[in-house]
Amino acid sequence: MNKVPFLFVAVFAVLLFGCSSNQKPQFGKAPLHLDNFGLNLDVETFFGDETLFRNNEKYSVKSEEQTIQIDGSDSTLRFVQYTVSSSPVGDTLARFNDFYFGDLNVVMDFDDKETFMVAASKENVPPGKLDALIKEISAEYGNVLPSDKNNEPRYITYEWKKGNKLAKIVLNVENPLSSSNNSEETPNINKLYADAYHKADNISVTFFITNPMFDHYLKKARSISGLLTRY
Amino acid sequence: MNKKTHAGIPYILGLFIVLFAASCSTSSLEDVKTKDDYIKRISSLSDSKLQKTLKADIDSLTSLKEEMDGFNIYIGFGLSMSDGSGKKAEVKPDSAFKINTDFAAIKQDINEYSKRLYFIQTPELPNSKFHVAIDEKLGNISTDDIDVKLKQVYTKGRAYPEDKVGMVKADSATVDFKYEYPKSFETFKFDPKSKKEIAYNKQIIEINSAGDDNVEFDTPLALYKDILSYQALNPSGVLMNASSNSAMPLTTIKGSIKNDLASVLQILKAASKLNNKDAITRELNKIPSSLFPAIAKYHHFNTKYKALEDDKNLKGFDAIKRLKELMEEDKDLFGLEKQRFTLKFPDKIAELILYITREKETIAQSAVAKITQIASPYQTFADNRIDKYGIVDSNYTIVIPASQARLDRADNTGLYYKDYKEKQDFHLDVHNKKLIPIKKGYTYIKDISDHLTLFSDSNKYVGILENDDKVVIPFEYDEIEKTGNVLLLTKSKRGRKKYEIRTLDNKLVNDLKGLKITPYPDYGVLIVENEKEKLGLIDKDGRTVIQPTYVNLKPIDKDLLLYSEGSNSYQKGIMKGDGTKVTEPKFNYINDFQEGFAVYRTDDINSSYGYLNKSGQPVFGKYSVAYGFAGGYALVYDNNVFSLIDTSGKKVKQIPYKTLGDPTISLTGKSTIYEIDGKKYTYAGQPIN
Numbered sequence: 032m033n034k035v036p037f038l039f040v041a042v043f044a045v046l047l048f049g050c051s052s053n054q055k056p057q058f059g060k061a062p063l064h065l066d067n068f069g070l071n072l073d074v075e076t077f078f079g080d081e082t083l084f085r086n087n088e089k090y091s092v093k094s095e096e097q098t099i100q101i102d103g104s105d106s107t108l109r110f111v112q113y114t115v116s117s118s119p120v121g122d123t124l125a126r127f128n129d130f131y132f133g134d135l136n137v138v139m140d141f142d143d144k145e146t147f148m149v150a151a152s153k154e155n156v157p158p159g160k161l162d163a164l165i166k167e168i169s170a171e172y173g174n175v176l177p178s179d180k181n182n183e184p185r186y187i188t189y190e191w192k193k194g195n196k197l198a199k200i201v202l203n204v205e206n207p208l209s210s211s212n213n214s215e216e217t218p219n220i221n222k223l224y225a226d227a228y229h230k231a232d233n234i235s236v237t238f239f240i241t242n243p244m245f246d247h248y249l250k251k252a253r254s255i256s257g258l259l260t261r262y
Numbered sequence: 263m264n265k266k267t268h269a270g271i272p273y274i275l276g277l278f279i280v281l282f283a284a285s286c287s288t289s290s291l292e293d294v295k296t297k298d299d300y301i302k303r304i305s306s307l308s309d310s311k312l313q314k315t316l317k318a319d320i321d322s323l324t325s326l327k328e329e330m331d332g333f334n335i336y337i338g339f340g341l342s343m344s345d346g347s348g349k350k351a352e353v354k355p356d357s358a359f360k361i362n363t364d365f366a367a368i369k370q371d372i373n374e375y376s377k378r379l380y381f382i383q384t385p386e387l388p389n390s391k392f393h394v395a396i397d398e399k400l401g402n403i404s405t406d407d408i409d410v411k412l413k414q415v416y417t418k419g420r421a422y423p424e425d426k427v428g429m430v431k432a433d434s435a436t437v438d439f440k441y442e443y444p445k446s447f448e449t450f451k452f453d454p455k456s457k458k459e460i461a462y463n464k465q466i467i468e469i470n471s472a473g474d475d476n477v478e479f480d481t482p483l484a485l486y487k488d489i490l491s492y493q494a495l496n497p498s499g500v501l502m503n504a505s506s507n508s509a510m511p512l513t514t515i516k517g518s519i520k521n522d523l524a525s526v527l528q529i530l531k532a533a534s535k536l537n538n539k540d541a542i543t544r545e546l547n548k549i550p551s552s553l554f555p556a557i558a559k560y561h562h563f564n565t566k567y568k569a570l571e572d573d574k575n576l577k578g579f580d581a582i583k584r585l586k587e588l589m590e591e592d593k594d595l596f597g598l599e600k601q602r603f604t605l606k607f608p609d610k611i612a613e614l615i616l617y618i619t620r621e622k623e624t625i626a627q628s629a630v631a632k633i634t635q636i637a638s639p640y641q642t643f644a645d646n647r648i649d650k651y652g653i654v655d656s657n658y659t660i661v662i663p664a665s666q667a668r669l670d671r672a673d674n675t676g677l678y679y680k681d682y683k684e685k686q687d688f689h690l691d692v693h694n695k696k697l698i699p700i701k702k703g704y705t706y707i708k709d710i711s712d713h714l715t716l717f718s719d720s721n722k723y724v725g726i727l728e729n730d731d732k733v734v735i736p737f738e739y740d741e742i743e744k745t746g747n748v749l750l751l752t753k754s755k756r757g758r759k760k761y762e763i764r765t766l767d768n769k770l771v772n773d774l775k776g777l778k779i780t781p782y783p784d785y786g787v788l789i790v791e792n793e794k795e796k797l798g799l800i801d802k803d804g805r806t807v808i809q810p811t812y813v814n815l816k817p818i819d820k821d822l823l824l825y826s827e828g829s830n831s832y833q834k835g836i837m838k839g840d841g842t843k844v845t846e847p848k849f850n851y852i853n854d855f856q857e858g859f860a861v862y863r864t865d866d867i868n869s870s871y872g873y874l875n876k877s878g879q880p881v882f883g884k885y886s887v888a889y890g891f892a893g894g895y896a897l898v899y900d901n902n903v904f905s906l907i908d909t910s911g912k913k914v915k916q917i918p919y920k921t922l923g924d925p926t927i928s929l930t931g932k933s934t935i936y937e938i939d940g941k942k943y944t945y946a947g948q949p950i951n
Contacts, residue, residue, distance in 0.1 A: 078756050081755070081756070084756055084757035085722070086722070093757050094756050094757035098793055107793065109793050111758065113756070113757075143756075
């Protein structure tokens with residue numbers, strides 16, 4: 032057997048393997064992996080199919096250029112928000128390990144270079160699945176951050192921080208602490224939260240991964256819209 | 263609410279095809295094509311077989327009769343008037359139905375109608391078609407309900423009957439028209455859930471279904487014509503208008519066919535009681551011959567309908583079109599005898615109320631209608647004899663003979679045409695009388711200049727071709743608009759719009775990166791907005807002449823702009839197109855200039871409105887309210903009086919009113935109409951009768 036063609040095929044196969052294993056995520060091809068997510072989405076590739084924004088038969092994605100203004104200051108931040116405005120019912124657009132999300136938002140800086148945030152949501156989540164999701168996020172990001180006792184969110188919210196990445200999940204379940212002043216006496220807030228969402232029906236969960244700068248702007252913003260309002 | 267309002271409504275919120283066509287049955291009689299064949303067949307049978315055959319025929323025809331009685335085709339469009347919120351709204355009482363009893367006003371409107379009639383001629387061969395209409399609505403009559411018939415058309419005094427006119431261009435036409443209106447009505451109430459049928463003056467209303475808040479019923483056509491409106495009462499006695507309604511003609515098997523079938527059944531039953539073959543044959547000879555081809559046609563239609571139903575590729579309007587074609591092919595089978603009402607109300611229906619004409623009056627008149635031209639020097643015509651299309655000029659002289667399978671005019675220049683089916687555009691070469699196909703895949707949008715034309719390609723991107731051929735601006739833009747002397751091009755990537763300004767020969771003039779754009783084509787300029795929501799101006803040559811620094815900036819006349827500066831958007835002034843300030847920002851409001859004057863408003867408590875000239879100077883008086891100039895006059899209100907002022911500020915006419923309200927105005931020069939306290943006036947204040 033001639034060794035040259037064999038070598039060529041072998042090199043080609045290695046190159047091909049190398050390419051496929053390093054392939055950047057592309058919207059609609061496979062769910063975006065939010066576990067071990069680097070917050071560095073290349074939108075040129077991810078939303079590279081221009082028909083997504085024009086006349087795609089399966090998906091429809093819209094982009095909005097927005098500006099956050101901070102109340103009482105001249106400080107502004109311009110960003111681009113990509114929102115999946117329609118996708119097949121039951122389709123999964125993102126996943127955190129085995130937890131799949133049916134809705135996806137991507138927030139980029141105005142030059143489409145830096146990823147400010149990825150947000151994904153899912154409705155009708157059974158409490159048991161939520162338990163597992165919280166456990167898995169904690170496994171990657173560490174312990175849940177203690178809640179801000181001076182500013183309890185309206186809905187049950189868990190936050191994590193790892194390096195320069197913040198993770199947050201918000202449930203559509205009223206925060207049992209937001210309407211009471213007894214959080215000081217509550218020995219185990221996590222148990223209180225878990226008890227509350229275990230009693231709830233039709234839980235929807237929104238998962239955010241963002242950076243501290245965008246987190247700061249969102250918390251101080253005069254107004255925000257879309258999925259970001261759940262932040 | 264009018265029973266005919268939904269007919270022809272252009273926006274379709276629901277589309278229903280309801281078909282009741284039971285599966286066809288077959289039997290010996292139904293298989294026979296003519297009466298003679300049937301009699302021959304019966305005559306050849308032995309006595310014992312004859313009785314069996316008659317019994318089988320009775321069973322078969324009984325089944326067919328039930329099938330035909332239940333057969334109806336209903337192609338309807340539903341109009342929903344819900345607010346779309348999906349929430350159950352609180353039921354508020356609607357006002358009771360009433361008719362217009364100002365019969366003098368109705369007669370006056372009919373006179374007005376006869377004066378304003380015009381017609382449109384559609385050039386066709388062998389004969390043109392004519393459509394008679396009026397432009398404006400009249401307050402006391404529904405012009406859609408007027409039955410108009412064209413009698414004769416005229417060209418330069420010579421009369422042509424409608425079927426002899428060919429493509430001669432008519433200049434006037436005589437028409438006969440008839441208008442029927444109710445003078446009194448009856449209120450007919452019933453609980454639709456209580457009965458399957460209910461009679462009104464011996465006419466049967468069939469109730470197909472009655473839910474809590476909805477009802478579907480069929481009425482004979484004669485009764486339908488007299489139903490003026492409908493409402494319902496809820497269990498608390500609240501009067502409700504329908505929240506969605508449709509009333510569509512119901513196509514049924516012709517009454518004459520069903521009557522024939524009923525009589526044949528009687529004949530067969532009578533024959534089956536006879537013992538003598540000759541007597542039976544004599545009885546069967548009474549069968550109407552017309553029934554046999556009708557039955558054959560009915561089965562033929564059902565077979566074609568079944569094929570249509572099984573064709574999964576035919577959906578929506580295509581399926582309706584095909585169904586209509588099938589019905590046209592077998593049109594002898596069908597008749598319109600009923601009207602189907604489908605009504606939904608905001609709450610439970612305790613009683614349905616039909617308002618039915620008791621007395622009516624008919625006005626029949628003749629009138630002369632003038633032709634209205636289409637605004638294009640060229641248009642298509644159809645030669646129906648060969649089913650082809652060509653092009654004629656404004657005198658209906660043939661420019662391109664009928665040779666195209668489809669052809670539609672693309673714009674008012676009359677120089678571009680489309681064959682939508684073949685997705686092929688054409689350019690009319692008037693000089694050489696040729697229809698030149700444009701590059702396949704390109705669709706004409708509009709002319710940019712004498713030799714530059716905007717097209718879209720098969721990917722819906724737009725670009726510009728020179729002389730329909732050479733690409734001047736490549737096909738990579740979403741929109742291209744000519745503004746002033748330059749082009750504003752909009753491109754998008756990942757849905758993000760980016761604007762740029764280029765010359766007509768594609769030289770970049772201004773890269774508007776990151777700016778939002780609002781074009782003002784009437785003034786030939788663009789307003790740009792930066793990320794800090796500050797506004798600037800780009801002139802007709804695409805140059806940035808005012809940097810984005812203003813909180814308000816808007817063209818209000820050629821070379822004049824309204825502006826506000828700093829952070830105070832409430833105080834407005836006027837500046838020139840080069841940024842030179844004409845007035846300080848001291849006005850609360852400045853409208854566009856109309857006929858040399860712009861209405862402004864200040865903080866003054868009583869007389870806050872006035873007029874500015876183009877030097878930004880307030881001129882003549884101040885008023886409680888002022889409106890723009892139109893035809894040399896403007897409406898003002900002060901000291902509790904509406905007046906018209908002229909361009910020197912002199913009050914030239916007072917307009918009386920009893921009840922003060924905001925006047926309705928559409929400023930369109932000398933076509934302006936003011937409506938004050940329900941009465942209409944011309945631009946110069948003359949009352950309109």
